[in-house]
Amino acid sequence: MTVKTLLLAATLTAAASARQPRDNSPLFTTEQCQVRTLNSEGHAAMLADLDAVWLVDYYAPWCPHCRQFAPAWEKAAAFYADNANVNIAAVDCTQNSEVCNKEGITGYPTNKLYHVPPESTEPVKMPHKNRKNTSTVIAWVEEQMEAHGLKISANTDNIDAHIEKVNNGCEMGTVPNIVKASKTAKHELNDLSMEMKYKRLHDAGIAAVSTFENGFYVGTTVLEGERYDAAVKWVEALAKSFPMAGNRVALSSLVDIIKEQNKWKQNDWNTLLTEWKKNATTTSFPASLFESSEKKNWAYCTTYTCGVWTLFHTISVSDIPSDTALKPTARSASDILC
Numbered sequence: 038m039t040v041k042t043l044l045l046a047a048t049l050t051a052a053a054s055a056r057q058p059r060d061n062s063p064l065f066t067t068e069q070c071q072v073r074t075l076n077s078e079g080h081a082a083m084l085a086d087l088d089a090v091w092l093v094d095y096y097a098p099w100c101p102h103c104r105q106f107a108p109a110w111e112k113a114a115a116f117y118a119d120n121a122n123v124n125i126a127a128v129d130c131t132q133n134s135e136v137c138n139k140e141g142i143t144g145y146p147t148n149k150l151y152h153v154p155p156e157s158t159e160p161v162k163m164p165h166k167n168r169k170n171t172s173t174v175i176a177w178v179e180e181q182m183e184a185h186g187l188k189i190s191a192n193t194d195n196i197d198a199h200i201e202k203v204n205n206g207c208e209m210g211t212v213p214n215i216v217k218a219s220k221t222a223k224h225e226l227n228d229l230s231m232e233m234k235y236k237r238l239h240d241a242g243i244a245a246v247s248t249f250e251n252g253f254y255v256g257t258t259v260l261e262g263e264r265y266d267a268a269v270k271w272v273e274a275l276a277k278s279f280p281m282a283g284n285r286v287a288l289s290s291l292v293d294i295i296k297e298q299n300k301w302k303q304n305d306w307n308t309l310l311t312e313w314k315k316n317a318t319t320t321s322f323p324a325s326l327f328e329s330s331e332k333k334n335w336a337y338c339t340t341y342t343c344g345v346w347t348l349f350h351t352i353s354v355s356d357i358p359s360d361t362a363l364k365p366t367a368r369s370a371s372d373i374l375c
Contacts, residue, residue, distance in 0.1 A: 063129040064098055064107045071114030073126035080128060080136045083151065090187070091151040092178060093160075094127040095137055099251070099341045100145040112171040113178075115200045122188070123178070131251065134303075135258075143256035150178065154185040172196060236336035238280060241351040242326040243335060244344035245275055249291075249310055254303045261300035269295055278352040287317035287327060 065072040075083060075093070083091050094110050096103035114125035130137035130145070140149070148163035167177040179193060193199075253260050253268050260268060272295060276288035291313050295301070301309070318324045338344045 063127075063132065064096060064103060065111075065127045065129075071118050071125060072111055073124055075126050075128050075133075075136075077133055077136050079126075080133070083124075083126060087152055087155050089121070090123045090153055090178075090182065092123070092125050092163075092174075093149050093151065094125075095130055095140060095142045095145065095147040095149070096127060097131050097145045097251075098129065099131075101342070103146045106146055106168055109168075109171045109174060112196075112200065113174045116171070116175055116196055118200075130255070134254065138254075138256060138258050141256060148174075150181055153181050153187065233337065237347050237351060239323070239326065239329065239336040240338045240344050241279070241348040242284075242321075243329045244341070244348040245279070245288075246310075246314075246327055246329065247341065247344070250307075253306070258303045259300055260303075260306060265300055275352065280351055281322055283320040283322050284326060286320045287313075290316065 063074065065074050072094075073079070080093075083093070092113070094103075094106075096107075098104075110125065110127065117123040117125055128136055130142055140147075146168070148168065149160035150163065151157075151160045153161060161181060163174070163177060167173045175193060175196060182188070248271065253264065257264070269292065272288060272292050276285055276292050279285055279288055294309060294313060314328045317327045321327055335344065338347060
């Protein structure tokens with residue numbers, strides 16, 4: 038899943054990215070027994086640890102492939118738990134963008150093997166075919182180590198038995214189940230309910246803002262060239278098709294601001310978005326539509342996938358004739374959005 042998938046969403050061919058009810062939470066936490074969670078400092082220490090082999094998973098919590106692969110990663114970490122020379126780690130790129138940009142991460146998940154051989158300063162990228170399951174991950178690691186004369190781990194023929202022997206009661210399977218979320222994300226929206234339309238609009242706003250915040254700078258710190266052009270086209274598409282005139286005015290103003298420059302550094306972009314969100318409240322409905330964050334509650338959806346489906350549905354239907362049709366009749370906005 039690459040950055041162009043999201044940036045070219047203006048063509049409505051973008052693949053939705055599945056998330057769990059707490060979409061912004063990392064897949065792996067420091068409380069887990071085996072997978073080492075790395076921030077920028079931990080990543081720097083890992084690079085300097087030439088005496089050990091490190092296998093690192095670069096991921097985004099909203100990426101469905103990352104969530105599907107995470108249990109296999111946990112299990113691989115459990116397999117190497119008794120080997121002090123092999124460490125399994127993970128980096129949440131949404132929380133450590135500088136690290137992932139330096140590593141040139143442009144798709145999720147990306148897996149790299151470090152210090153094989155020990156004197157090597159360049160990591161080895163795991164091929165996609167080896168991300169099938171725990172067995173293929175371990176087989177690839179062992180192959181790389183053997184090629185450079187490093188000690189081969191024991192019991193590779195019976196991975197489960199080895200894990201049971203060395204796991205010492207550590208509970209795995211802490212990664213949320215993607216299946217339930219995927220099914221929930223595709224449930225049918227009730228177009229007959231005015232309250233449901235209002236909630237749908239709210240969630241479409243969250244999804245739209247999320248593409249601005251998380252989609253344009255994957256693997257880079259500067260928005261320019263093809264990325265810039267695709268970003269402009271995406272925002273222009275929203276400005277032409279998002280429900281309600283006031284919301285389209287707000288999005289059109291964002292298009293104008295983006296076009297003031299032919300490239301944007303990430304820090305400047307974040308400042309731009311913060312200011313735009315404040316100004317958008319003067320025309321948008323509800324006023325806080327584009328101030329909403331995926332870190333806050335969705336009104337109807339529980340996953341980012343649902344939010345993106347809702348966004349695409351919202352900008353493609355024409356059954357909302359006026360601003361009034363979307364306004365809740367019996368309950369206040371605060372009641373509905375809680």
